[in-house]
Amino acid sequence: MQNQKMMKQLQQMQTKMAKMQEELETVEVTGTAGGGAITVTANGHQRILSVAIEPEVLEEGAELLADMVLAAVNDALDRSRELASQQMGSLTAGLGLPPGLL
Secondary structure (H helix, E strand, O other), X not given: OHXXXXXXXXXXXXXXXXXXXXXXXXXXXXXXXXXXXXXXXXXXXXXXXXXXXXXHHHHHOHHHXXXXXXXXXXXXXXXXXXXXXXXXXXXXXOOOOOOOOO
16 A cells, blocks of 8 residues: 555656656746846756847957856856756655655
């Protein structure tokens, strides 16, 4: 009886995980740098969707521009990973699984 209950919980979790993966595909997070001069948008799967650069930042030079783009990309990816981690934590809450198992 216990095995049936566990199997049912695992099937429910698989269904929820598939739905969560779909949601992460459509959710967007934004990373910025240079006081908003560079804006990078990513989805919940850590895919970069867009990069926006304010025209006045182009006058700063290639090296500074590259640094700001890199910082904005890393900010967006950090936010994306954090979102995915939160979603996974809510999915596995209450299952009694050891941390890091999934």
